[in-house]
Amino acid sequence: MEGRLDHGVYQWLAIILITLGLIAAQPHIDWLTSYPKNLIVPFADWLNAMMDWLVKHLGWLFMGVSWLLEWPIKGVRIILQALPWLVTGFLICLVAFIASGWKLMLFTLASCLYMVIIGYWSESMNTLSLVAISVPMAILFGFGLGVWAFNSRQAERVIMPMLDILQTVPAFAYLLLILMLFGFGTVVGLIASVLYSFPPMVRNTIVGLRRVPAEVIESGLMSGATARQLFWQVRVPSSKRQLLLGVNQATMASLSMVIIASIIGGTADIGWEVLSQIRKAQFGESLLAGLVIALMAMVIDRVTSGLASQSGEYENRKGSQKLRQHSLMIAVGGGLAFYALAKLVPVLEVWPREMEFSPARSMNESLTYLIVNFRKEIEMIKTVAFFFVMLPTKIGLQGSISPFTWGFELQTWHSLAYATIMTVIGAICAYRFNPYIAIFVLLFAIFFYFGLTKMPWPSLVLIYSFAAWRVGGLRLGIGTFFGLGFIVVTGIWPEAMLSVYLCSIAVIISFILGAGLGIWAAGSDTVSAILRPINDTLQTMPLFVILIPFVMIFKIGEFTALLAIIAYAIVPAIRYTEHGLRNLSEGVIEAAEMMGCTKRQMLWSVKIPLALPVMMLGLNQTIMYGIAMLVIAALVGTNGLEQVVYIGLSDGNFGVGLIAGMALAIIAMIADRMTQAWSRNRQSDLDISVT
Incomplete structure (x- = not known):
């Protein structure tokens, strides 16, 4: 009952009435369905013209830089390929x-x-050679920008939005830019890797330098340290753990981007091997190669995170301090000894091809057996999900219900019954719970009946902008309005809604399943121990490797993309839910126990409401992960903005690809700001802080 007279409720009801009016007028007004073509602003053409001018007049400069960057990559590759595998290992x-x-x-x-x-x-060493050059470049560049932003608020106001754009614009969108400027080859992967991986280093540098305790700074000043000494001998050592965390994140991002860059890099690395096997529809071979990438990612992740977490703990391990002091001597001595051994025993230098072992054939046969014997079940899962969930969300019940799909023709009384049922559910929610839940039910009913891609674009812009204003204030509302307006006037609104439709379903399913698993894990150490390595594997495994099993079983299509997005985006929902429930105030829990709460009451009336701000941050990350995977899903035949980006890359149309990438970035930033604002509001209401 509370909130019944809230002005926001009446405002939402007015927007719902406006939306229904626009839907009624849609058959009679063409521009409500699609933005007029003669009013589309040709940003893509302008960008292409600018790129042509840049390549024509400054292409020689970029090609010179490309030539210089080739040398360190070649040098590292020659060294890694020349060393026996025993020595490198x-x-x-x-x-x-x-x-x-x-x-x-x-x-x-x-x-x-x-x-x-x-x-x-050999392919793994080619990938490692690129990572070995790109990571130091990203770390140095990111550290430099982070220090600049730390020392200058004006610089920070410029740098932070730039980082947001780089981390949300799909990499495919600027791969073409790099390709046109720097030419074809490994340098494309190097520069793309640096661009994608330096933002985490910048953010962690700023956070680390700002979290240095004031008493540490005061001690340095009292010791007579100069500004330079205070920075290098006090601030940087004190922020070492945060800086190393930035190194970890930059390294993982770099590895991920090197693999994506293989799509146009054409080098004989492990990423190219995976892509070529996927294109041949070789399940076993592609999964085995993909596992190499996953193992590299997990090793690099554990090594860098291990270095980041040492900070005093390492030296306490028995014998480790002595090993660290003599690590260079051990590396040189052991390396020389193993090098000599490898020269004596050829198999330790280059593994013979006849001794290679590959279970790919058995894996392919197992997959064939699975598909042949469970064909009906696989098709049933796809059919039910597509016709009863995905298609209604996409084009609405009015467009998806037919004798072929649902077994009957949609009649007027069906529509009236649907409207009555949803209105009654909304009324019950308003009376028993909260009017805003009723508003959500009514909006869902409209979306599901008419379809997200068939809704009038003015009503969707109005709904999203008003929601942003209610959650995050006027500034976010205006930003959302202009961001969505940009998508409309560039003529890619239909593709944007296709992306939103697919990603929304995946995020909702991921969050519901992830939150459920997180609640289970929070109440059971055994479940938590089982889920932790699964989450680690999914989070460190490069994105398109996750596609492999789904593509081979369900073939290409939107359903395959949906499953891949869910598999990747479910991880933060699990992690944040468990973290939120395990880190509640003990005083509140004890008070609830003293009041005689049952386990169910404790969970639903105490723990979940208190953990909701953290869970909403998990929803935020679920959305970000979903959009990241959505871009990779373009490889399996989706039709949204992600496909426009990929087509722009394939056709050499820089403007089209970048505009679509910017549209995806806008959607991601709107979702990010709205969920963060909601979480902050909830924290303020509960007078808690999330760490």
Whole structure:
């Protein structure tokens, strides 16, 4: 009952009435369905003209930079390819031991042996050579920008929006820009990797430098430190853990982008191997190659995160301090010894092709058996999901119900019954719970009946902008209005709604399933222990590797893309829900227990309401993960903005690809700002803080 007289409720009801009016007028007014073509602003043509001018007049400069950047990549590649696999594996395992001890070293050893035995050692070293150059460049550039933003508020106001754009615009959108400026080859992957991976380093540098305790700074000043000494000998060492976390995130982002860049890089690395096997529809071969990428990602992630978390703990491990002090000596001595051994035993230098082991054929046969024997079940899952969930969301019940799909023709009384049922549900929600829940029910009923892609674009712009204003204030509302307006006037609104439709379904399913698993994990250490390695694997595995099993089982299409997005986006929903429920105030829990709350009451009336701000941050990240995976899903035949970006890349149309990428970035930033604003409002209402 509370909130019945809230002005916001009446405003929402007015917007719903306006929406219904626009829907009624839609058959008679063409521009309500599609924005007039003669009013479309040709931003894409302008961008293409600008790019042509840039290439014509400054192409020589960029090609010169490309030529210079080729040399360090070639140098590292020559070294890695010349070294016996035994020596390189030993050095990598040594770094793993220094970072995190025996367990990580054994995992790294197993990973290296897998790459050798499966026959992908050479391709893995080509990928590693690119990472070895791109990561230091990203770290140095990101650290420099972070320091600048830390010292200058004006610089920060410019840098932070730039980071938002770089982290939300799909990489495909600017791969073409790099390709046109720097030419075809490994440099494309290098520059794309740096552009994608330096933003986390910038953010962590700013956070780390700002979190240095005031008493530490005061101690440095009292010791007579100069400004330079205060920075390098006080601030930087004190923020070491945060900086190393930035190194970890930059490294993972760099590896991810190097693989995506293989699409146009054409180099003989492991990313190209995966792509070529996927194109041949070779399930076993592509999954085995994809596992190499996943193992590389997990090893690099564990090593860098292990170095980040040492900070005093490392030296306390028995014998580790001595090993660290002599690590260079051990590396040189062990490397020389293993090099000599490899020269004596050829199999330890280059693994013979006849000794390679590949279970790809067995995997392909198993998949064929699965598809042949469970064809009906697979088709039933696809059919039910597509005709009863995806298609109604896309084109509405009025467009999807037919004798072929639902078994009957949609009649007038069906529509009236649907409207009556949804109105009654809304009224019950308004009376028993909250009027805003009723508003949500009514909006859902409209979307599901008429279809997201068939709604009048003015009503959707109005609904999204008003929602942003109610959640985040006037500034966010205006920003949302102009952001969506940009999508409309550039003529890509229909494609944008296709992306929103697919991503929305995936995010809703991911959040519901993820929150459920997170609640279960928060109440059971066993479940938490089981889910943790699964989450780690999904989060560190490069995006398009996740596509492989779904493509091979369900073939290409929107349903395959939906499953891949869910598999990737479910992780933050699980993690944040468990974290929120496990880190509640003990005083509140004890008070609830003293009042005699049952377990169900404790969960639904105490824990979940208090953990909701953290869970909403999980929803925020679920949306971001969903959009990131949506872009990769363009490879399996989606039709939204992500496909426009990919087509722009394939056709060499820089303007079209970048405009579509910017539209995706706008959608991502709107969702990001709205969920963060809601979380902050909830924290303020509960007088809690989220860390």
